[in-house]
Amino acid sequence: MSRRAGPPAWxxxxxxxxxxxxHQLVLxxxxxAVVLLTVAAGVAWAGIGHWKRGSFLIxxxxxxxxxxxxxxxxxxxxxxxxxxxxxxxxxxxxxGAGTIVLVxxxxxxx
Numbered sequence: 065m066s067r068r069a070g071p072p073a074w075x076x077x078x079x080x081x082x083x084x085x086x087h088q089l090v091l092x093x094x095x096x097a098v099v100l101l102t103v104a105a106g107v108a109w110a111g112i113g114h115w116k117r118g119s120f121l122i123x124x125x126x127x128x129x130x131x132x133x134x135x136x137x138x139x140x141x142x143x144x145x146x147x148x149x150x151x152x153x154x155x156x157x158x159x160g161a162g163t164i165v166l167v168x169x170x171x172x173x174x
Contacts, residue, residue: 095136095144099129120167126160 090097102125110118133144133152145152 093142095129095132095140095142099125099132099144102128116167116170116172119163123160123163123167126156126163128160130156130160 103122106118106121106123106125108118109121112118129144130153133141133149133156136144138145138149147155
């Protein structure tokens with residue numbers, strides 16, 4: 065029988081758990097940060113006049129969220145998972161695919 069080195073495991077009898085440092089809290093939300101940064105880049109790109117490319121990037125960001133939500137376990141998904149998995153997948157999939165389809169359907173301005 066091997067014993068883990070380090071401090072003993074925490075349980076409720078030890079009292080309240082010490083707060084985690086801020087960098088661990090931020091790094092724990094990387095799936096949401098990736099999606100938000102992608103969507104923000106799309107909004108910025110659309111804001112400088114390339115609305116079609118920016119909107120496409122927004123759709124890609126939602127599709128990326130769909131993939132991350134589908135593949136990551138519940139313990140790693142963080143704030144990207146706020147409802148049941150199937151509801152999150154439907155919302156992200158419809159937003160992502162719908163945005164991309166609309167961008168591809170709208171003809172370019174001549």
